[in-house]
Amino acid sequence: MKIAVLYFSATGNTKKMADVIESALAELGAQVEKFDVTVPAGRKEPMDFSVYDGVIFGAPIHSMRAPRVLREWLQTLNGQGKKAAMYFTYGGFHVHPCHYSTREILATAGFTVVASAEFLGAHTFNRGGWQAVPQRPDASDYAAAKDYAAAVYARFSGKDGGVLGELEKTDMNEEFLDAIEGFRFKALTQLPTRNGKECSLCMACQEQCPSGAMDAEKGEADPALCIACLGCLDVCPEDALEINDMSGVFAQRMEMEKSTPQDLNKKQSKIYL
Known part of the structure; x- marks a missing residue:
């Protein structure tokens, strides 16, 4: 099985989890290709997902959503009906509606989202004096990432035929979230x-x-x-x-x-x- 892992990681948290997920998937027998889409050059060339059995998207949470530049790029993709999974890193504060809003973007782009996850990671504002989970991710977060990889592998392979269930929605419109x-x-x-x-x-x-x-x-x-x-x-x-x-x-x-x-x-x- 061939899996693409695309991650946006300005300060390293999301990449750390991508590395753990890649390793866990490889141990399960998957062929994994990672793509760093953090900088504009990484998002410049069109992506062809036809050669993959599944695609994993990783991103930090910025103010309850994926980063703006990533949201805009995701809307340009053609999922071709491929199975996809998401994961997010965050600094200990609000998570929702990031899962829901990103799933909606991916579904509109033609992906079938089968799983998601959230992992703790030191808040980027710690560089300005915050004290938000400075020691994360830790062993518990890496263990959760391995469990996530196993669950995603099962769903991508068809061993588990499920898709992602209900997610917490929001009454806040896009203008308010902006x-x-x-x-x-x-x-x-x-x-x-x-x-x-x-x-x-x-x-x-x-x-x-x-x-x-x-x-x-x-x-x-x-x-x-x-x-x-x-x-x-x-x-x-x-x-x-x-x-x-x-x-x-x-x-x-x-x-x-x-x-x-x-x-x-x-x-x-x-x-x-």
Whole structure:
């Protein structure tokens, strides 16, 4: 059986799970091909899914949905009736309606979605002072990823003929969800910038920016394009980029959610069948 794993991973969490899933599927006898669709170049060429028995899509959750640039790209695909599975990584906060909304996009694109999952991973805003599941994914999350791979393999192979069941929906329309997505920039008030500092201009921040927002020579992100993933901070070998301190926003979020960092870390990865 031949399976494609496509993942969007600006800061590495989703790739970590893709690697575990790939290994688990290979142990079950599948031939796996991975595609990194994080940067625009990875989403440029048309995808032909005719040679695959199933396709797995992995992404982080940004404000209760898959990242905007990924959602837009998924809508351009031709699923050709292929079986598909989804998985998401998130930093301990709200998950839904990401499963439902992404399943709807894939179904409209011609895929039959048979499984989904969510895995804990350190929140990208930890780079600005948050304390949201900083040690995740851990052994429990990797174990869940292996179980997910086994379940997906069974459904792709036909041993388990099921498809993905009911998912939590939402009364929020797309315009309202877009507004919620904008709240990311209420926390991240200073987009990544060198703030006038010199660097070696290795270009990593620009080349690995998922939305094409980062200009390495200017040393700043375009606010019209930035999706607040902070992948540029992650790949900079010189720690030359800066953002604002968001620790106060995290404290407010904890108070609003009536939660603590310890409560967030008690959450467990979950599989949906």
